[in-house]
Amino acid sequence: MAHNRGNDCHDYPFMDREQMLKLTEMLDVQALLDDTEACIAQMPTGYGQAFRYIMHRNLCQQLLRYHQLAKWQARPRTVPAAYATKA
Secondary structure (H helix, E strand, O other): OHHHOOHHHHOOOOOOHHHHHHHHHHOOHHHHHHHHHHHHHOOOHHHHHHHHHHHHHHHHHHHHHHHHHHHHHHOOOOOOHHHOOOO
16 A cells, blocks of 8 residues: 555655554544634624534535545445456
8 A cells, every 4th residue: 555655655654554544543532623613612693603513514525535536445446357256
C-alpha cells in the first residue's frame, strides 16, 4: 500500500497499517464535535446559532467530498470476463 510508507513518502505519522489504525482510533471526531457543540451552547444565542450554522456548513462541504469519494470507491466493479471464475 503506497500510502503506508511513512513520512518519507506522504508525510504520514505511521509506518504500517497497524500504526495507521491505532492513530485513526485516537482521532475522536465525535467527541470533538460534541465538545464544540457544548461550547456553542455557552455562547450568546445569536452568535452561537450563526457560529453553529457556519461550522456545520463548512463541515458538510468537507464531508461531502469524502462521502462522494467513498461512494465512488465502494461502487461495484465489473470483473473482466478473462478473470471471471465459475463458482
